[in-house]
Amino acid sequence: MDEQKKASVNIFNSALETGVRSLIILxxxxxTALDLQRLVDFDYLVVHSGDVDGPASLHPPIPMREGELLIRRNVIESGLSLMMSRGLICRIASSEGIAYQASDYAKPFIDSLETPYVRAxxxxxxxxxxxxxxxxxxxxxxVISSFFDKWTTQFHPPQGLGG
Incomplete structure (x- = not known):
């Protein structure tokens, strides 16, 4: 692969990364099959579990993380499509809407991944x-809104102070 192509390849915040995370969540x-909103919420909670008194977060805390939820949805949809194209996730349509479920191939695939990050x-x-x-x-x-409200107050000056 030439140097220019290497520079443009990024797996972070990609369909591959979010697809694997969604697969692990499923x-x-x-x-249980999960709808897209539940997957977005659970994806956020998995990565930032320390925000809700869970295990230490996998990713570092950054200010104003609520913006992640806005961009996360589209990337997760791309990741779901990638995993469905490989037969690892099934899309289920019902009168309640569309949901996603791990296929029979999902657990063996996930079990084959042995990195410390995947285990965590x-x-x-x-x-x-x-x-x-x-x-x-x-x-x-x-739950998610409560810690976003907390961050919002932490990063805005109190009324009447400053510029």
Missing amino acids: VANFP LLDRANWVADAFGNTDTTDVNK
Whole structure:
């Protein structure tokens, strides 16, 4: 591969990265199928589990992380498409909408990945499934909103102070 192509290849925040994360989340929640919003929420909680008193976060805390949720949705959709094209995720349409479920090939594929990061990711996905898997979507949104509200107040000066 020439140097110019190497420079343009980035797996971080790519369909591949989010596709593998989504696959791990679906394996942790199997046989439950998750809709796109639940996957976006769980993806955020897996990466930033320390924000909700879970295991240490996999990614470093950055100010104003709520912006991640806005861009995460599109990248996760691309990742789901990639994993579906490989037979690792199934899309399920019902009267309630579209949901995604790990296929029969998903767990053996995930089990074949042995890096420390993937193992830590799987641990956190299992923690999120246990902690939030049976939680109503509205309640999950309240949890996520609560720490966004906290950050917003931390990074804005109090009213009446400063410029």
